Amino acid sequence: SQKIEQNSEALNIQEGKTATLTCNYTNYSPAYLQWYRQDPGRGPVFLLLIRENEKEKRKERLKVTFDTTLKQSLFHITASQPADSATYLCALPKTDSWGKLQFGAGTQVVVTP
């Protein structure tokens, strides 16, 4: 079955440092992978999409890598700020069904001043 794994333990990090999150997947051949941010009680907010033929993508202080051989994506928040504290979810389209996103459980990031 298709699985997405993200670190279940919260990531506590000091302000200014780089936070690195991991998303591993099995039994997928995704055309793309997405990262979302979710704050408590609110809907996920799209951050970045990276396609299968892209190795790396950046947006402001965010960087995503995508290794289809390792079946892994890394999500980096550089120069982290307390406002970056949230849960970060990776999402993949189900192989057998376009558009149907499957989400990982998410990793909570806590940035302390």
Next chain:
Amino acid sequence: AAGVIQSPRHLIKEKRETATLKCYPIPRHDTVYWYQQGPGQDPQFLISFYEKMQSDKGSIPDRFSAQQFSDYHSELNMSSLELGDSALYFCASSLQRNVRVNTEAFFGQGTRLTVV
């Protein structure tokens, strides 16, 4: 910019009652998704529509049904509510670029359903 609108934001129902959740996608988006998120859980896919036709079905109970109307808004109907149905229900919309790729999904603020 217009976002996905969901209503109501909060809903309290008793067991065995019926609830209807509404979703208004971003204009010109052709795909609507419904997700259920329990406390501390990741969003679970329920059902999706493409151009007003059901395109995929996930872990949606038989007690639930959904449809997309001619104006592209969607409604999730939930009957015989159970305590375990208490959750955040999110609607999202996206644009299908081709068979394998949709653009990013834009989520609404969600409806918090509490069944008592």
